[in-house]
Amino acid sequence: MTLLAQQVCRKMGLGKSSVLATTLDEDQLNEWQKEYGQFDTVIVAGGARLPCHRKVLMEHSSYFRSMFGGFRERSLSCVEIKDIRNCKIMCQIMKFMYSKDLVLNPRTVQDLLCASTYLQIEALSHTCVQYISSRMDKTTAVSIFLYTSNLGPWDLHLAAKDYILQHFDEISKTRPFLELSSEQLLSIISSQKLLVSSEYSVFKAIMNWISGDPSERSTDLNRMLEFVYFHLMTSDEIDQCLNVPMIKKNPVFSGPIQEAKQYSMKNKDEKLSHWSQTPRPARWPKIFIVMRMYWKNLPMEYYDFRKKCWKQLAEVENWRSCISTVGYKSSIYLLGGEEVDTNSPTGSRTVNRVTRYDCESGEWTAGPSMLLARRWSASIALGERIYCIGGIGGKGGTFEQRLSSMECLDMTERSRWKSLPSMSTPRSSHTCEVMDGLIYVVGGGDGADWLSSAEVYDPEKNEWREIANLLTKRWKCGLVHHGGYLYAIGGMDSPKAGIWGAPLNTVERYCPKRNEWLAVASMLEPRFGCAVVSHQGKIYVSGGFGVNKSILNTVECYEPEKDKWSKVDSMKKMSGFVGGILIDKPVNFEQ
Known part of the structure; x- marks a missing residue:
C-alpha cells in the first residue's frame, strides 16, 4: 500500500x-x-x-x-x-x-x-x-446465453440470443446447443428474427437437440414441430423428414408433414389459393430483384438466396428510363421516369405513369398516376403505403425543376396519390430507406451541387427534420437499413454538378441514437447507381457503374459483424444504373 x-x-x-x-x-x-x-x-x-x-x-x-x-x-x-x-x-x-x-x-x-x-x-x-458482445462467436454464444439467463445482465443475454438467431445453422451443430432447455429452444425457433438457410435446417436442429436426451425430450417434439414450416421445404426435404424413425412411427408427428407433402404436389393455382386463405409464415423466403433503369431495356433478374444463383425474371413492358422502383408484397412498381417523345424539343418527356409487375401472375398492369411527373426520384414502401420523394419534373413536358415534394399511395385503396410535406432540400438521384418506422433520405443533387445532406420523415408527425450530414457527398449511392443502423454505400462525388466524377467504394454507417456517420470497410470495387438490399444478416450490392464509366454486373456481400466484403456470383447481364428490390419469393417459384 x-x-x-x-x-x-x-x-x-x-x-x-x-x-x-x-x-x-x-x-x-x-x-x-x-x-x-x-x-x-x-x-x-x-x-x-x-x-x-x-x-x-x-x-x-x-x-x-x-x-x-x-x-x-x-x-x-x-x-x-x-x-x-x-x-x-x-x-x-x-x-x-x-x-x-x-x-x-x-x-x-x-x-x-x-x-x-x-x-x-x-x-x-x-x-x-459491448466488449463481450464484440468477441462473441458460435462456440461461446450459447454459454453466454445460458449464464446470463439467471444472473444477467439482461442486455448481454439479449445480445447472445440475437447472435444465436443470426447464426442458427452453425450454432445448432455445436455441443453447447444441446444444453438449451425446451423453453429456451422454443423461444429461439419461434422468433421472427430467426435466420436460417432453409426450414429443413430448423428441423435438423430440433432432431439434433432431441438426440441429447431422447427419452426426456421426445415429449417436446410436437411443440417444436409447430415452428417448422414444412410447406416451405422442397419435396425431397419433406421426404427426408418423413423417413426419420421417430417421425415415421408416430402419426401425430408425421401428420403435418404429410399435409406439406400433399401441398408440394399441387399446381400453381391451388398453391395460390392455399396461401390466400392461410397467413404466410414470417420466414417466407425472399428474392433480390434487379432492374435496369437507364439507357436501354434489359430483362429483370433475381437472385435466389437459397440456391445462390441469378435467374431471369421477366421482360419489362413499357420500359422507361430514369424510373424509381419499389417492392410491395410480391409486386414491383415502376414510378415515373422518362420516355421518348418526338414532339418534345428534347426528344423525351418526364411522366407520372405507374406500372406494376405481379411476380405471382407474371402480368403487367397500370397503376394510378402520380400527381407530378418525376424522374430520378426515390421511392419506398412503409406499411400499407408507397412513398415517392423528390426527383426532377413537375407537371410534365419540358418545363422541369428539382423537386422537394413527396406524395404517397395508400395500397388499401389504390385510388389516387396524396401530397405530403416537402423535404427541406430539392434533390434528385438521392436514396431513401426505412428504419424504425421513419423514412430517411440522403445525398443526391440539387442542380447546383452534389449533396451530403440528409433528412428524415416521421409519418406519424407528418414532418421532416434534418439529420447529420454524410461524411462524403454521394450521388446515386446505395442506402440500406441493417441491425439498427443505416449504411450509405458507394455513389459518386464530383467537383461540379452535372459532371461525372470518380465512383466511390467507401461506406459509412449512421447511428440514429448518436446522430452521426462513421466510416466502415470499403467495398472491393468502386460503384454508383447500384442496387442494395439487406437479407439474413448480410448486405448485398449489385451492378452500377464503375471506374471509367464501366458497366458492372458484379455483386458484393458485406458482413457487418466482420466488417468485411466478399464477392458473390455476378448477374447475367451488364446492368449499369439499377434498382434493387427485396420481395417475397413467388409461390410458383421452386422452393
Missing part, C-alpha cells in the same frame, strides 16, 4: 496490520485527492483498503447511492464489500469511476461485469457487455 493510503487509513482509525497492498499508486491517489479533496471513506474488498470519496462512488453507482443515502453505512468511515473478493477488480472499478480508465481483457472482463452489475455501475456494465 502507498504511503498516502496508509496515512488515510490511520487518520480514520484503521490499524496498519489490516492493510494490504493495492494496485492504486501514489500518483493516482494524489490526483484524486487534489481534485475531490480529502478522502472521506475507505472501501474494503478482497482484504485491501481503498481510500475514496463518497461523492464519486454515489455519482456512478446506484448501490453506493442507496448505501450512503439511508443505511447504517452512512455513518461509517470504512465499509467492506464482502461479495467482491478480488482486490484488483475493485481497484479497476475505482479507476473507472474516477477517470474512465479501463483496460479490458478476456481473463478479467467477466469478473468486472459481475462486480459492476452487483454495484449497479451502468456505464461500466455497458462497456463490459
Whole structure:
C-alpha cells in the first residue's frame, strides 16, 4: 500500500496490520485527492483498503447511492464489500469511476461485469457487455446465453440470443446447443428474427437437440414441430423428414408433414389459393430483384438466396428510363421516369405513369398516376403505403425543376396519390430507406451541387427534420437499413454538378441514437447507381457503374459483424444504373 493510503487509513482509525497492498499508486491517489479533496471513506474488498470519496462512488453507482443515502453505512468511515473478493477488480472499478480508465481483457472482463452489475455501475456494465458482445462467436454464444439467463445482465443475454438467431445453422451443430432447455429452444425457433438457410435446417436442429436426451425430450417434439414450416421445404426435404424413425412411427408427428407433402404436389393455382386463405409464415423466403433503369431495356433478374444463383425474371413492358422502383408484397412498381417523345424539343418527356409487375401472375398492369411527373426520384414502401420523394419534373413536358415534394399511395385503396410535406432540400438521384418506422433520405443533387445532406420523415408527425450530414457527398449511392443502423454505400462525388466524377467504394454507417456517420470497410470495387438490399444478416450490392464509366454486373456481400466484403456470383447481364428490390419469393417459384 502507498504511503498516502496508509496515512488515510490511520487518520480514520484503521490499524496498519489490516492493510494490504493495492494496485492504486501514489500518483493516482494524489490526483484524486487534489481534485475531490480529502478522502472521506475507505472501501474494503478482497482484504485491501481503498481510500475514496463518497461523492464519486454515489455519482456512478446506484448501490453506493442507496448505501450512503439511508443505511447504517452512512455513518461509517470504512465499509467492506464482502461479495467482491478480488482486490484488483475493485481497484479497476475505482479507476473507472474516477477517470474512465479501463483496460479490458478476456481473463478479467467477466469478473468486472459481475462486480459492476452487483454495484449497479451502468456505464461500466455497458462497456463490459459491448466488449463481450464484440468477441462473441458460435462456440461461446450459447454459454453466454445460458449464464446470463439467471444472473444477467439482461442486455448481454439479449445480445447472445440475437447472435444465436443470426447464426442458427452453425450454432445448432455445436455441443453447447444441446444444453438449451425446451423453453429456451422454443423461444429461439419461434422468433421472427430467426435466420436460417432453409426450414429443413430448423428441423435438423430440433432432431439434433432431441438426440441429447431422447427419452426426456421426445415429449417436446410436437411443440417444436409447430415452428417448422414444412410447406416451405422442397419435396425431397419433406421426404427426408418423413423417413426419420421417430417421425415415421408416430402419426401425430408425421401428420403435418404429410399435409406439406400433399401441398408440394399441387399446381400453381391451388398453391395460390392455399396461401390466400392461410397467413404466410414470417420466414417466407425472399428474392433480390434487379432492374435496369437507364439507357436501354434489359430483362429483370433475381437472385435466389437459397440456391445462390441469378435467374431471369421477366421482360419489362413499357420500359422507361430514369424510373424509381419499389417492392410491395410480391409486386414491383415502376414510378415515373422518362420516355421518348418526338414532339418534345428534347426528344423525351418526364411522366407520372405507374406500372406494376405481379411476380405471382407474371402480368403487367397500370397503376394510378402520380400527381407530378418525376424522374430520378426515390421511392419506398412503409406499411400499407408507397412513398415517392423528390426527383426532377413537375407537371410534365419540358418545363422541369428539382423537386422537394413527396406524395404517397395508400395500397388499401389504390385510388389516387396524396401530397405530403416537402423535404427541406430539392434533390434528385438521392436514396431513401426505412428504419424504425421513419423514412430517411440522403445525398443526391440539387442542380447546383452534389449533396451530403440528409433528412428524415416521421409519418406519424407528418414532418421532416434534418439529420447529420454524410461524411462524403454521394450521388446515386446505395442506402440500406441493417441491425439498427443505416449504411450509405458507394455513389459518386464530383467537383461540379452535372459532371461525372470518380465512383466511390467507401461506406459509412449512421447511428440514429448518436446522430452521426462513421466510416466502415470499403467495398472491393468502386460503384454508383447500384442496387442494395439487406437479407439474413448480410448486405448485398449489385451492378452500377464503375471506374471509367464501366458497366458492372458484379455483386458484393458485406458482413457487418466482420466488417468485411466478399464477392458473390455476378448477374447475367451488364446492368449499369439499377434498382434493387427485396420481395417475397413467388409461390410458383421452386422452393
